[in-house]
Amino acid sequence: MAFATANRSLVEVLYEDIVPRLRVSDVYENVTFVVKGPRFLRGGCPLHGGKDPNFSVNTETLSWSCFSHCGFGSVVSYLNGGEPARGERFRELVVELGRRVGIDIDWSATPDRPEVQARLRRNDLMEGFAVLGQRTLREAGSAPAVAYLAGRGFPTSARELVDLGLGVVPDGVQLSVALRATPAEIADLGLSDPRWRSRILIPWREPNGRVATFLGRSTEPNPELRYLYLRGAPIPPFFGMDRIRASRTDTLIVVESPLDAQLLWASGVTTVVAIGRSLMTPKHLEILRHRGASTVILALDSDQAGRDGTAKFIEMATKDLPNLRVQVIPPTAYRDAKDPGEFVVRHGSAGLVPFIDSRVPQAVYRGMLLLVNVARTSSLATRRDALNSIATIAKSLSGPERSADVEDLVRLATPQLAYPEAVVRDCFGALAPRFQTVPLVTLTASSEPPGPADLRVGPAGPSEPMHSSVAAYQRSSKVDARRAGDPWGVAEDNHLRVEYQARSRLVQIAQAHERSLGAITARLARLGLVQAGRMTIGTQPTVHTAIPRKIGPG
Secondary structure, three states, rough: OOOEEOOHHHHHHHHHHHHHOOOOHHOOOOOEEEEOOOOEEEEEEOOOOOOOOOEEEEOOOOEEHHHHHHEHHHHHHHHHOOOOOOOHHHHHHHHHHHHHHOOEOOOOOOOHHHHHHHHHHHOOOOOOHHHHHHHHHHOOOHHHHHHHHHHHOOOOOOOHHHHHOOEEEOOOOOOOHHHHOOOOHHHHHHOOOHHHOOEEEEEEEEOOOOEEEEEEEEEOOOOOOEEEEOOOOOOOEOOOOOOOOOOOOEEEEOOOHHHHHHHHHHHOOOOOOOOOOOOOOOHHHHHHHOOOOEEEEEEOOOOOHHHHHHHHHHHEEEEHOOOOOEEEOOOOHHOOOOOOHHHHHOOOOOHHHHHHHHEHHHHHHHHHOOOOOOOOOOOOHHHHHHHHHHHHHHHHHOOOOOOHHHHHHHHHHHHHHHOOOHHHHHHHHOOOOEEEEOOOOOEEOOHHHHHHHEEEEOOHHHOOOOOOHHHHHHOOOHHHHHHHHOOOHHHHHHHHHHHHHHHHHHHHHHHHOOOOOHHHHHHHHHHHOOOEEEEOOOOOOOOOOOOEEEOOOO
């Protein structure tokens, strides 16, 4: 693999192409790590021969730091004995790192251009400031910051807080000395502002792990400025995308505050990103498209600003990313909290499971908002306006889940608007069921698609013809070949529950998950949604609609 770098600097090649492919053992093979956390590895420092676990490696960025006296640096500086590499030496080390991951760099000049060196120096100083904040958090003087975080539901262990990416800006420390930088370099970074002192430090990283900017959160009860942002530094669209870049999940939970995202990480919900103070933009959609996300769960603050941000994202996604499943945590799920972080403080981490499970499709969420101030006793004009507005939503829907969304809107609106269901269906353009469900369909749970002997439609048994979609699905072998043996993830289980509770047909569920009918049935039994071994459909209103059989003409 060769990279032409005529229009790209070695710094870009290093951080965008090489570092993401490197493993810790590719660089730090001579380090014995005795402490292994989710984000940091610690062991004795090989640079000065230390035995205590003062040497730390960030598993995302592969940057290193020695809490004893060697300082900090990148993979390049580590290979250079802990000292910054410049000129031809820098080029040699980048080429060597590229060779370790199978990348050949086509570069004929030395990287001595001032802008290249300035960018590399800035990256090192930003990472060094993050490391300094983590070191300060582990010291006794950080007790006020730890107490503040504990009051917001965070763990009290400084090590756990560091693993979440948090730090504390030191007070009374000369940054130019601590970072081995000139006062001009500190001022250029924007860190000479005294308002940063003693704030909780939150590094905001690019998806590749490089620090792009910092947030400083005040611990004062009523601060004049709660958050301080690094002056002039660009803010990436999503906070936390670096933590999940290696994850295979296709479902992301989006919150507003970076601290809320970190608290959810600490509570075991790892696929969370934050947008900070900004509204969702097309850049957010582009990142989601590039990542291949299939589902986004919006859990923005429950205030008006959060609702406006949710509405804006739904509008953009519907227009520009129609295949993205957008689900929303409704305001009622927050109970007495204004954001997910406060919810954890008031109701504990155990409350997060029902909190996230309360999510609804974006169409249903929009319908719920329209019905907030509407009741059966409301005036005719109020009820009619709500009916018309929700009908507009229903008629604008498209995609594979349209029927389920419209059905949910019908069930949502009918009792509250005091109209018969048939009237609401007619207004929403939802057809009444054209098929009568047969009394009984049984499927034998197995790992293979059921054959005619396993599928019985109605009391007539095997003589009754199978529905054409079932027969067609059984004839397809490509679906089973693609997913056979694939493990079930939490996100897929959650989708399965939602589809099951929405009365989706088994064939549709199997096609959506690219799994066999037998595998779907077995998983439903494993989740406790149906009786293990056998499954009855069509006899209760709370389970899937049966495989239909036409009754009567038409």
